[in-house]
Amino acid sequence: MTFTAFDLEYTQSLWEQKVDINLTESGVHPMRLDELLGEDKHKLAEMLATEINYPHVNGNPQLRENIARLYDGAKVENVLVTVGAAEANNIIMQTLMRPGDELLTQIPTYKQVWGIALNNDHKVNAFRLQADSGWALDVDDLNARLMPKTRVIAVVNPNNPTGYIMTGEEMDAIVNAADRVGAWILADEVYRGAERLQEEETQSFFGRYDKVLAVGSMSKAYGLPGLRVGWVVGPPDMVDDIWRRHEYTTITASMFGDLLATYALSPEVRPRLVKRTRDYIRNGFPILEAWINRQEGMFSFTPPQASAVSFVRYHMDINSTELMEKLCRDASVFVGAGDSFGMDHHLRIAFGQDKAVLEDAFSRIESTFKTLS
Ligand SMILES: Cc1ncc(COP(=O)(O)O)c(C=O)c1O
Structure with missing residues (x-):
């Protein structure tokens, strides 16, 4: 069995510290610590006086309560805190x-999740989100690819890379499919809260549905990756069973991660963070859209309903990884290659940055594109 690298994260490891502008981040521009704490001098003093111990292995009860509040019907015992959604997906x-x-x-x-399955010798089947129907789920394809051995149906909703949000009917179709074969649903919902x-x-x-594991994170909707x-x-x-794997994998999140996440998700602070994320998304997207519209037929795309990225088809005969590397080398701008998401001839372009950064990035991309056409 050959090892399948995590293509997107691997290319990010290679390029993100080398380029002038990184437009591969699907979350918005990260928040500074002083911006998070604002005028709250008490919190800063509390942090300075904190013993840098292991926190609660499964997340402190206040943090778990703050998380449970985001899910109808959830209680503290429904919640396990992990090291990012990355660990959550892995141990699930x-x-x-x-x-x-x-x-x-x-x-x-x-x-x-796809790569984890392959690397553990599991067969992976995939159903389509339809590019020509605004990324709507192809329910016939979903049903055709459901197998008696399907143990997990993994969805990202709102979706990365398209920013598409499933309708209630589409969610029901996923639940019905899972129920038919007794499968679990792994719902990666890290963009929940980042609606445009x-x-x-x-x-x-x-x-x-009973067999749902919902995954969330501070990285995207809260700007705290x-x-x-x-x-x-x-x-x-x-x-509890997943918690047993967490003890082997990372033991616990960090003390300051736990402490600051508790603060960030408190009812007093959380709305400010969600507003900041949405402001970046809502202000950044029109800059991307206006630029794309000026490119006269070079691109086609469906505007994302959530997240700070857009999955854009380009009409040029060049492979997406090649194009991504060319943009890194020639323009010093890094965007996601469609290949990393299983669909060539697309780029995933992030727009959750300040206007000046976006305008600079797009004009550099345009110059490189001119050398290609
Ligand atoms: C859909 C999805 N899940 C999980 C992750 C990893 O998130 P975290 O930073 O919380 O580990 C990402 C990061 O890009 C993501 O897009």
Whole structure:
């Protein structure tokens, strides 16, 4: 069995510290610590006086309560705190997948769960999100690819890389499919809260079906990726089983991650963070859209409903990884290659940055494109 690298994260490791402008971040421009704490001198003093111990292995109860509040019907015992959504996805797969089990997932998608399954010798089947129908789910394809051995259906909703939010009917189609074969739903919902067009937050899969593990994170909707805090919300006995893998993998999140995530998700602070994220998304997208519209037929795309990225098809005969590398080398601008999400001839372009950064990046991309056409 050959090892499958995590293509997107691998290319980010290679390029993100080398380029002038990194437009591969699907979250918004990260928040500074002083911006998070604002005028709250008490919190700063509390941090300085904190013993840098291991925090609660499964997340401190206040943090777990703050997370539970984001899910209808969830309680503290439904929540496990992890080192980012990355760890959550990983230990969920470790816990659920047995020899011979298969994964059913989407294309295009963030391919972490996909790669984990392949690297553990599981068959992966994928159903399409349809580019020519605004990224709507192809329900016939979903049903055709469902197998008796499907153990997990993994979805990212709102989706990365397209920013598409599933309708209630599409969510029901996923639940019905899972129910038919007794599969679990791994719902990676890290972009929940990062909506562009709507005020209400995206519905969670949690509560729609018994066998749901919903994953969230501080990285995207809250602009705090460096905290490295994520979580799983699910049935308490399954959450306990996942916690047993967490002890092997990372033991616990960091003390300051735990402390600051608790603060950030408190009812007093959280709305300010969600507003900041949405402001970046809502101000950044029109700059991308106006630039694309000026490129006269070079691109086609469906505007994202959430997240700080857009998955854009380019009409040029060049492979997306080649194009991404050329942009890094010639323009010093880094965008995601469609290949990393399972769909060539696309670029994932992030727009959750300040206007001047975006305008500089787009004019550099344009100059490189002119040398190609
Ligand atoms: C869909 C999705 N899940 C998980 C992650 C990893 O998130 P975290 O920083 O919380 O580990 C990402 C990061 O890009 C993502 O896009």
